Every structure is written in structure tokens, then in C-alpha cells.
Amino acid sequence: MSRAVILLLALLVTPATAAAQELNLSVAVSMKEAVEELARGFAAGRPGVMLRFNLGASGELQRQIEAGAPVDLFVSAAQRQMDELEKAGLIVASSRRAFARNVLTVIKPADSRFDISKPGDLLDPRVKRIVIGNPKTVPVGQYSEESLRALGLWERIQPRLILAENVRQALDYVVRGEVDAGFVYTTDAAMRAGRVAETFRPSEDTYRPIVYPAAVMAASRQQALARSFIEFLVSREGQVVLARLGFQPAPPGAR
Amino acid sequence: MSPQALSALWLSLKVSMVATALVALVGIPIAYLLARRRFWGHAVVDTLVTLPLILPPTVTGYYLIVLLGRRGILGAPLYAATGFTVAFTWYAAAIAATVMALPLLVRTAAAAIASVDRELEKAAFTLGRSEWRTALEVTLPLARNGILAGLVLAFARALGEFGATLMLAGNIPGKTQTVPLSIYTAVQTGESHEALLLVGLLTGLSCAVVVAAGRLGARAQ
Numbered sequence: 113m114s115r116a117v118i119l120l121l122a123l124l125v126t127p128a129t130a131a132a133q134e135l136n137l138s139v140a141v142s143m144k145e146a147v148e149e150l151a152r153g154f155a156a157g158r159p160g161v162m163l164r165f166n167l168g169a170s171g172e173l174q175r176q177i178e179a180g181a182p183v184d185l186f187v188s189a190a191q192r193q194m195d196e197l198e199k200a201g202l203i204v205a206s207s208r209r210a211f212a213r214n215v216l217t218v219i220k221p222a223d224s225r226f227d228i229s230k231p232g233d234l235l236d237p238r239v240k241r242i243v244i245g246n247p248k249t250v251p252v253g254q255y256s257e258e259s260l261r262a263l264g265l266w267e268r269i270q271p272r273l274i275l276a277e278n279v280r281q282a283l284d285y286v287v288r289g290e291v292d293a294g295f296v297y298t299t300d301a302a303m304r305a306g307r308v309a310e311t312f313r314p315s316e317d318t319y320r321p322i323v324y325p326a327a328v329m330a331a332s333r334q335q336a337l338a339r340s341f342i343e344f345l346v347s348r349e350g351q352v353v354l355a356r357l358g359f360q361p362a363p364p365g366a367r
Numbered sequence: 368m369s370p371q372a373l374s375a376l377w378l379s380l381k382v383s384m385v386a387t388a389l390v391a392l393v394g395i396p397i398a399y400l401l402a403r404r405r406f407w408g409h410a411v412v413d414t415l416v417t418l419p420l421i422l423p424p425t426v427t428g429y430y431l432i433v434l435l436g437r438r439g440i441l442g443a444p445l446y447a448a449t450g451f452t453v454a455f456t457w458y459a460a461a462i463a464a465t466v467m468a469l470p471l472l473v474r475t476a477a478a479a480i481a482s483v484d485r486e487l488e489k490a491a492f493t494l495g496r497s498e499w500r501t502a503l504e505v506t507l508p509l510a511r512n513g514i515l516a517g518l519v520l521a522f523a524r525a526l527g528e529f530g531a532t533l534m535l536a537g538n539i540p541g542k543t544q545t546v547p548l549s550i551y552t553a554v555q556t557g558e559s560h561e562a563l564l565l566v567g568l569l570t571g572l573s574c575a576v577v578v579a580a581g582r583l584g585a586r587a588q
Contacts, residue, residue, distance in 0.1 A: 172555055241455065249556055288432075288436060289436075289438045
């Protein structure tokens with residue numbers, strides 16, 4: 113009996129047998145399915161390599177990295193978070209690559225009775241609740257704020273805003289019909305095509321280009337492997353997967 | 368203190384006070400019934416009331432969404448009839464806090480009521496008091512300190528409520544962002560001064576509450 117207990121305790125305190133090479137990725141949640149699929153392709157050709165994901169809003173992931181989270185590679189949904197980490201010397205600057213681009217869209221529940229087809233329709237008194245990501249930590253919220261400001265709607269729309277912790281929460285609020293409209297990426301809207309309906313896409317000159325950069329963390333002990341994952345992201349094979357899920361190629365010159 | 372922190376503090380106090388009042392209204396009768404009556408479904412009521420104490424707050428939050436969301440069991444007819452939805456309003460925060468705090472009062476108050484000497488109740492019956500009046504004039508006053516201790520604990524629990532509130536009420540500054548949610552956001556955004564201030568405030572308040580509950584509990588013995 114006591115021997116069994118000791119054995120159990122020994123098992124509990126021994127670190128789980130690690131794969132030969134383990135790569136920890138902090139990934140903007142809007143890239144979830146894409147990176148998961150890419151990871152399968154990446155690991156398929158590399159026996160013993162295992163990838164683990166930490167998904168969340170890019171701002172939230174950035175704070176975790178600043179607090180010393182053991183991360184090998186960061187995929188952000190905006191350049192701002194990556195810029196701040198670069199300034200703090202937490203990423204390997206030479207490894208940083210932009211690898212995808214996204215587009216902002218406004219969605220409503222599929223069974224919504226409201227006719228929303230242009231920005232001004234968001235001020236319709238029947239449209240009571242509009243979800244955006246929290247602009248403090250969620251890139252899609254930052255792009256939404258920029259766009260709403262450029263459209264001259266930001267101040268007037270304030271009382272209707274519900275802030276989500278990440279883009280998938282915003283999507284979920286629309287799917288559940290808790291809100292009348294929401295700002296997400298076109299790739300997110302495509303994830304739940306049957307449950308939400310696209311209304312209009314804010315003009316792309318009202319917000320900064322939505323560019324996804326990836327970079328190796330300075331503190332990573334898997335520098336080479338992490339770099340080869342980034343190479344895989346920008347490779348033709350990687351780009352085909354991203355395009356199939358609705359992402360556009362990164363604009364030339366972006367990093 | 369930033370205006371946002373002040374509004375979070377005010378909202379937290381408002382939500383906790385409303386929740387405590389609701390807990391008293393709903394919880395004391397339940398505690399009395401659980402302590403003094405054997406009825407069909409006794410164990411069910413006991414379990415249901417205690418569950419929020421045991422379950423992860425996210426589970427309780429999920430049930431509340433299923434119940435009160437715009438397409439929820441109660442939420443859908445409410446929305447259809449009035450155009451009003453509880454979710455993402457401060458009412459949602461108060462409801463979440465009430466449900467989470469209820470077990471603390473019911474457990475504490477039921478124990479206090481159960482420990483009231485039955486001979487005294489019998490004496491009141493003998494003197495012609497109804498059960499209703501006996502409860503109000505004899506049992507509850509004798510269990511007073513235990514009930515008060517339970518209410519103080521419930522208030523503290525309501526003040527600290529996070530998970531279920533986040534799920535049902537969201538995290539909207541000035542509307543549903545209570546102090547715990549404000550701390551969460553401050554940490555997420557690297558505003559460590561704000562976080563520290565609010566953490567200190569909540570810790571101080573909670574210490575005061577524990578001391579108060581302890582004194583009341585000791586007097587109840």
C-alpha cells in the first residue's frame with residue numbers, strides 16, 4: 113500500500129516524459145485552426161517533435177511573455193504587440209517574419225431580423241449591443257476602434273459596445289445571439305458560416321493592415337526548431353494552408 | 368485612484384449590497400426550512416443550494432447563460448416580451464454574485480438555526496404562537512449572530528465574485544466591470560499600479576469581513 117503511494121507520488125513529481133523536442137507556441141486565437149493544421153504538417157516530417165499551443169488575445173500573450181512564460185515562438189495578430197516585445201529585447205529580431213494578412217468584417221446572428229448593410233446602420237436604435245475585442249489587449253478590437261473612429265462612429269457607438277477578451281469570444285457572443293452585431297476577422301466569420309451572417313466589411317483604408325508576424329523568443333532553447341517552423345509558415349506549403357482558411361499573403365515588405 | 372477604478376469600486380459595492388439583500392431574502396427562508404423541516408426534496412434543495420460552492424464558477428456561469436442569455440430558457444421569453452436582456456448589465460453581475468454567495472449564508476444560517484434549543488420553540492407553541500410567529504420571534508432572533516455571520520460571508524463572496532460574473536455580465540468598464548474584473552484587466556494590460564491598489568483594497572476589505580464574521584460567530588456560540 114505505502115509502496116503504491118510512493119510510486120504514485122514519484123510519478124506525479126516526475127516531469128511528464130517530454131518528446132525529444134518540444135516547441136511551445138503562443139498563438140493569437142484567430143490563427144488557432146490554421147496553426148494547428150500547419151503544426152500537423154510540420155511535425156509529420158519530424159519524428160519526435162511535439163508542438164504545444166497557448167491560445168489567447170495577442171495582448172494577453174504578450175503580457176505572459178513579458179512575465180517570463182516559457183514560450184519558444186509567438187504568433188501575433190498585430191505588429192504592435194510584436195514591436196513592443198522586440199523593443200524589450202524579448203524576441204530574436206532577425207527571426208521575425210510577417211506571414212499572413214486578414215480582413216475585418218461585421219457580422220450578425222444568422223437569424224437576425226435587422227438589416228445591417230453599411231456602417232451607419234450600426235446606429236439603428238434597434239441594434240442595442242455590438243461586440244468588439246477589448247482594444248487594450250485584443251488586436252481585432254484595436255483595428256475595430258481605428259475603423260470606427262475613421263468612420264466617425266466611435267463616440268456614438270460607445271453605449272452599445274460590449275468588450276470581449278478575444279476575437280473568438282466576440283464571435284461566440286454573436287453565434288449565441290447575445291449581441292446584435294460584432295467585429296471579427298473574415299476568417300473567424302467563415303468558421304461559423306451557418307450561425308453568423310456577414311453584413312459589411314469596413315473599408316480597408318479605415319484601419320491599419322492586419323498583419324500576422326511570428327518570431328522566435330530570445331529565451332527559447334529551441335532556436336533552430338522554432339526558426340524552421342517560421343520558415344514553414346512562409347513556405348509554399350504553409351501559404352497554401354493559410355489561403356485555404358481564408359488568410360491573405362502578408363503585404364510585401366511587412367515584418 | 369483612476370475614475371475607472373473608482374467606478375469599479377462603486378459598482379462592486381452596489382452589486383455586493385444588492386446581492387446580499389437578495390441572499391437574505393431567498394436564503395434565510397431556505398435555511399430555516401432545511402434546518403427545521405423534513406420534506407420531500409430536502410436533499411435536492413440542499414444539494415442545489417450548495418452546488419455553486421463546489422462547482423467551478425465557470426460552470427455556474429454557463430448554467431446562468433443557459434438560463435438567462437438572450438436565447439436562454441428564461442432569457443428568451445423575457446427578451447421576446449420586453450426587449451430586455453439581463454446579460455451584460457449590472458443586474459447580471461448582481462445575479463451571479465447572489466447565486467455564488469447563497470451557499471455561504473444558507474450553510475451558516477441553517478447550522479445556527481439547527482442549534483437553537485427546540486424546547487424554547489415548544490414553549491412558544493404551548494403559549495399559542497403559530498410556527499410562523501415562533502420562527503420570527505424565537506428561532507430567528509436566537510440564531511441572529513449565525514445568520515449575520517453568514518450574511519457577512521455572503522457579502523465578502525459577492526465582493527470577490529469573478530468567474531460567473533465575467534461569463535454572464537462581461538467585463539465592460541463603467542457598466543459591469545467590478546473590482547475583481549478591473550484587477551484582471553489591469554494585470555492583462557500591464558497597469559500594475561492600478562492592479563496593486565485594487566488588490567490592496569480588496570484584501571483589506573476581505574480581512575475586515577473575516578474578522579467581523581469571526582466575532583459574530585464567536586458570540587453565536
